[in-house]
Amino acid sequence: MPFQPSGRKKALLIGINYTGTRSALAGCVNDAYNLREYLVTNKNYSPDPNHMRVMVDEPREASVPQNMPTTKNLLDAFYWLVHDARPGDVLFLSYSGHGGQTEDLGQERENGLDDTICPLDFERAGQIDSTHLHRCLVTALPLGVRLNVILDCCHSGTLLELPFTYRPDANGHMDTVQLVKRGLQLAMSAQQLLNGNFRNAKGLMGEAKSLFNAVTGSGPQTDQHGYKQENFAQSQQDGMKEAYCISGCQDEQTSADTSFNGRAAGALTHALLSTLKQYPQGLSFEMLLASLRGFMQGQYSQIPQLSCGHKVDPNSPFTF
Numbered sequence: 001m002p003f004q005p006s007g008r009k010k011a012l013l014i015g016i017n018y019t020g021t022r023s024a025l026a027g028c029v030n031d032a033y034n035l036r037e038y039l040v041t042n043k044n045y046s047p048d049p050n051h052m053r054v055m056v057d058e059p060r061e062a063s064v065p066q067n068m069p070t071t072k073n074l075l076d077a078f079y080w081l082v083h084d085a086r087p088g089d090v091l092f093l094s095y096s097g098h099g100g101q102t103e104d105l106g107q108e109r110e111n112g113l114d115d116t117i118c119p120l121d122f123e124r125a126g127q128i129d130s131t132h133l134h135r136c137l138v139t140a141l142p143l144g145v146r147l148n149v150i151l152d153c154c155h156s157g158t159l160l161e162l163p164f165t166y167r168p169d170a171n172g173h174m175d176t177v178q179l180v181k182r183g184l185q186l187a188m189s190a191q192q193l194l195n196g197n198f199r200n201a202k203g204l205m206g207e208a209k210s211l212f213n214a215v216t217g218s219g220p221q222t223d224q225h226g227y228k229q230e231n232f233a234q235s236q237q238d239g240m241k242e243a244y245c246i247s248g249c250q251d252e253q254t255s256a257d258t259s260f261n262g263r264a265a266g267a268l269t270h271a272l273l274s275t276l277k278q279y280p281q282g283l284s285f286e287m288l289l290a291s292l293r294g295f296m297q298g299q300y301s302q303i304p305q306l307s308c309g310h311k312v313d314p315n316s317p318f319t320f
Helices: 028-042 071-082 130-139 176-194 201-216 233-238 267-278 285-296
Strands: 009-015 052-056 090-096 099-103 113-117 146-152 164-166 227-229 242-247 257-260 263-266 305-308
Touching: 009 028, 009 071, 028 052, 028 090, 028 146, 028 263, 028 267, 052 071, 071 090, 071 130, 113 130, 130 146, 130 233, 146 267, 164 285, 242 267, 242 285, 257 267, 263 267, 267 285, 285 305
Parallel strands: 009 052, 009 090, 090 146, 146 242
Antiparallel strands: 099 113, 164 227, 164 305, 242 305, 257 263
């Protein structure tokens, strides 16, 4: 049954610059503010705190302690976003900040690493891994509620652990220049392994297998509609959730924290807002993904990804 919007909308916008730390970024807070402006001005989202929360590590936001993007506050905010949603509601979540990787204890990932997001206090309180994110945002999502997620961070391709990834041009074939770059990086990592650095041996083996698949054209294939089914146990139990995620890069890639016209921003968020403003009449999932990838080509190595809670017609409109 097609999704029927009720008109009720809710948004959670997160931007973390890690100001004053060795992990400092520059454009993530701007990403959150820019998305807020766009949603309120163009998409009929209310800026009322009951309907929209902006969580950034800005001194001027310190007067509302629960809006500082710490681990506890982010987990509380995820609950706030989904817990009282009803069929027909539209939810929007954006995260701009560091993405990381930790050991995949569930052994669901080929490279042996779970993708993560890094709250403001991640060095003390830890990262939030993809399995936890999925449980908070997707497993908890009521049926009939639409969730759109923008992840402008490194290692974000399958960070939400949705069951399907739209990869119409990713059947194991890659540009030869990229293959050479990956081969060189792998060789350097292998040398570290020979020198006694075994810390990331499992990830190295996964990357070697991935590179072999890319060279030979083997490995996981997409179906006739361009979808690759992911191997996440929880997503297979959740049923068909109305969840969609645009992420800044593939799992093994990084996402750029950069600037445009002298103003700091994440590459994905800037590309997304530029595209949406260029096509105010709307565009399809496939057109959006193609535009985001086209924006990156020649400027950044990252390849934006689309993952879904169920197989959606790529030509259907991207709405939020």
